[in-house]
Amino acid sequence: MQGYAQGPVAEWSAARAGADALVSAGPVIVVDRMWFNEGNDSHYFLVPGLIVLVMTIIGAFLTAMVVAREWERGTLEALFVTPMRAGEFLISKLIPYFGLGMIGFVLCLLAGQFLFHVPLRGSLFLLCLASIIYLLVALGIGLLISTLVKSQFLASQLAMTLTFLPAMMLSGFLYDLRSMPVFIQAITYALPARYAVALMQTIYLAGNVGSVVRLNLGVLAAMAVALLVLTRLVTRKQLS
Amino acid sequence: MRSSLLRILALIRKEFLAVLKDPRSRFIIFLPPILQCLIFGYAASFDLNSVPYAVFDQDHSAASTAFISHLDGSGIFRRQANLDRAEDISTWINGSRVLLVIQIGQDFERHLLAGEPAQVQVIADGRNSNTAGTALGYIRSVVEAFNASWRASHGQASPTVRIVTRSWYNPNLDSRWSMIPSLIGTLTMMGTLMLTAMSVAREREQGTFDQLLVTPFRPFEIMIGKAVPNMIIGLTQSTTILLIAQFWFHIPFAGSFVVLYAGLGLFLLAAVGLGLFVSSIAKTMQQAMLYAFLMVMPFALLSGLNTPFTSMPAFLQSAMVINPLRYALDLTKRVYLEDAGFAQLLSDFLPLTIIGLVTLSGAAWLFRRRLT
Numbered sequence: 001m002q003g004y005a006q007g008p009v010a011e012w013s014a015a016r017a018g019a020d021a022l023v024s025a026g027p028v029i030v031v032d033r034m035w036f037n038e039g040n041d042s043h044y045f046l047v048p049g050l051i052v053l054v055m056t057i058i059g060a061f062l063t064a065m066v067v068a069r070e071w072e073r074g075t076l077e078a079l080f081v082t083p084m085r086a087g088e089f090l091i092s093k094l095i096p097y098f099g100l101g102m103i104g105f106v107l108c109l110l111a112g113q114f115l116f117h118v119p120l121r122g123s124l125f126l127l128c129l130a131s132i133i134y135l136l137v138a139l140g141i142g143l144l145i146s147t148l149v150k151s152q153f154l155a156s157q158l159a160m161t162l163t164f165l166p167a168m169m170l171s172g173f174l175y176d177l178r179s180m181p182v183f184i185q186a187i188t189y190a191l192p193a194r195y196a197v198a199l200m201q202t203i204y205l206a207g208n209v210g211s212v213v214r215l216n217l218g219v220l221a222a223m224a225v226a227l228l229v230l231t232r233l234v235t236r237k238q239l240s
Numbered sequence: 241m242r243s244s245l246l247r248i249l250a251l252i253r254k255e256f257l258a259v260l261k262d263p264r265s266r267f268i269i270f271l272p273p274i275l276q277c278l279i280f281g282y283a284a285s286f287d288l289n290s291v292p293y294a295v296f297d298q299d300h301s302a303a304s305t306a307f308i309s310h311l312d313g314s315g316i317f318r319r320q321a322n323l324d325r326a327e328d329i330s331t332w333i334n335g336s337r338v339l340l341v342i343q344i345g346q347d348f349e350r351h352l353l354a355g356e357p358a359q360v361q362v363i364a365d366g367r368n369s370n371t372a373g374t375a376l377g378y379i380r381s382v383v384e385a386f387n388a389s390w391r392a393s394h395g396q397a398s399p400t401v402r403i404v405t406r407s408w409y410n411p412n413l414d415s416r417w418s419m420i421p422s423l424i425g426t427l428t429m430m431g432t433l434m435l436t437a438m439s440v441a442r443e444r445e446q447g448t449f450d451q452l453l454v455t456p457f458r459p460f461e462i463m464i465g466k467a468v469p470n471m472i473i474g475l476t477q478s479t480t481i482l483l484i485a486q487f488w489f490h491i492p493f494a495g496s497f498v499v500l501y502a503g504l505g506l507f508l509l510a511a512v513g514l515g516l517f518v519s520s521i522a523k524t525m526q527q528a529m530l531y532a533f534l535m536v537m538p539f540a541l542l543s544g545l546n547t548p549f550t551s552m553p554a555f556l557q558s559a560m561v562i563n564p565l566r567y568a569l570d571l572t573k574r575v576y577l578e579d580a581g582f583a584q585l586l587s588d589f590l591p592l593t594i595i596g597l598v599t600l601s602g603a604a605w606l607f608r609r610r611l612t
Contacts, residue, residue: 027351027352027355027356027357027358027390028352028357028358028359028360028383028386028387028390029357029358029359029360029383030359030360030362030376030379030380031360031361031362032361032362032364032376032379033361033362033363033364034366034369034372034373035333035364035365035366036366036367037366037369037372038366040366040369042369042370044366044367045370061529062526065526069524069525072445072446151264151265152526152529153265153268153525154264154268156434157269157272160272160430160434160533161272161275161276165276169279170283172368174370175286176286176374178290178291178292178339179287180282181282181283184279201368202367205366205367206334206367207334209335211335212334212336
């Protein structure tokens with residue numbers, strides 16, 4: 001997927017930079033410097049954003065169908081009669097997809113390092129922490145959708161509309177958030193992907209900037225806790 | 241012949257019932273395209289209309305003030321702070337509080353009055369280098385305007401050659417004009433391909449596909465029965481987006497509806513063909529969705545929606561010969577904005593027809609193989 005995205009965008013921004021170079025006759029001359037990305041290499045912002053996309057796909061998109069499938073097939077009733085509790089059920093559903101998500105993360109990390117040569121300026125520990133927390137948020141959304149909707153088709157469409165497309169279009173990954181109309185900006189504050197993209201891009205390119213990391217990590221952690229607790233409550237209600 | 245037609249009609253009716261019977265499922269087929277069209281119409285733009293910046297003015301002269309007011313007067317650049325120390329630059333940029341910092345050196349005015357080149361340093365937050373590059377481009381055009389007015393007011397000769405740009409078909413270069421017609425194809429393809437891919441997988445998971453097989457239906461009848469309802473749903477989705485484009489976003493429709501719907505029909509044939517192809521391979525709905533997703537993603541990313549098709553690497557361009565969305569985007573955009581006719585769009589109609597025929601017959605072949 002990285003391969004798909006990187007090529008065209010790179011060439012496109014190069015073409016665009018060329019078109020912008022107007023013939024200048026002075027007297028004021030602009031000397032510009034692009035911090036964090038002196039060479040204007042678009043891999044630098046694509047790789048951190050793609051980590052968020054990959055996590056969203058694995059976390060929310062795949063997980064959205066997990067519980068719904070059991071509802072559809074009726075295998076969930078079989079689980080009800082066992083002494084399993086809601087929390088245990090959810091954890092057993094979370095762990096495999098958490099593992100898959102982390103494998104995806106490591107693959108992205110390696111690709112960023114060795115294929116696209118994007119420098120990691122912040123700490124690896126913070127990057128991992130941020131991805132784990134975002135993955136938990138994505139898993140929470142996926143499980144919540146799955147538990148509420150109980151139909152695989154609906155769950156997949158909802159996950160697509162609520163998680164993947166916003167993560168791509170409304171997260172600041174491709175399009176600048178500050179230039180969006182106010183009511184859309186308001187929506188983006190409710191989207192976890194927005195915080196994740198800001199975190200990843202900052203940790204990757206700008207380093208451990210305290211103010212940015214604390215704010216975004218804090219919001220994501222709160223979302224993760226809220227979503228997982230909510231899912232557990234809903235599941236427990238459905239079990240009884 | 242007649243009984244075959246009746247069987248197909250019955251299957252089409254059954255298919256519509258399966259999809260539209262559940263109110264939540266009706267909702268999920270039509271609401272997301274509408275929402276997405278509205279949100280992406282507003283959000284998906286590389287244009288910037290609000291660039292927060294800070295000024296580090298070491299000159300504090302009439303000329304530097306005039307320069308800054310030129311920026312503020314542009315309506316795009318919003319000054320957030322006047323910095324006093326060079327160390328503040330990194331605080332404001334690193335904390336994502338501003339996108340640009342403009343540093344005006346001590347002898348800015350002196351250079352200007354002496355008729356020498358005066359430098360202005362612009363530092364951009366390159367975490368999203370696309371956005372930063374666009375903002376730097378805007379800065380350059382504001383500086384050009386400042387230079388022109390400076391030269392005029394100080395009796396310097398202005399350059400004799402001036403470039404006057406006119407863009408056809410989209411006079412204000414509104415990126416929404418090219419974005420929203422593109423959504424007609426993109427959103428419809430996402431919806432239709434997934435719907436089709438999952439419809440067979442669902443029957444397989446629930447075991448109703450086996451029941452369908454013991455009926456006198458022949459494989460191609462099942463194919464048509466599955467394809468037609470999804471195509472009709474897809475056409476309804478694209479009509480909805482077309483209406484939003486015209487009546488909500490007020491993008492004038494220049495072309496002919498006959499050409500547009502002929503193109504959309506062929507495109508949906510190809511999309512449904514791909515969906516059936518996926519569903520004949522997948523065993524569960526999760527698999528079907530994943531396969532469909534893996535197919536839609538590269539098609540959408542490499543269709544020319546976000547990035548011009550002609551600036552992609554050559555091997556990707558040649559790989560995308562099989563991408564129906566690429567032709568559909570070209571077709572809808574050109575019919576919508578340029579009033580292109582059948583003759584000009586032959587290069588889109590032909591590949592779409594071929595893709596539709598190949599995928600449908602491929603899916604039919606796979607179906608038959610699975611049945612026996």
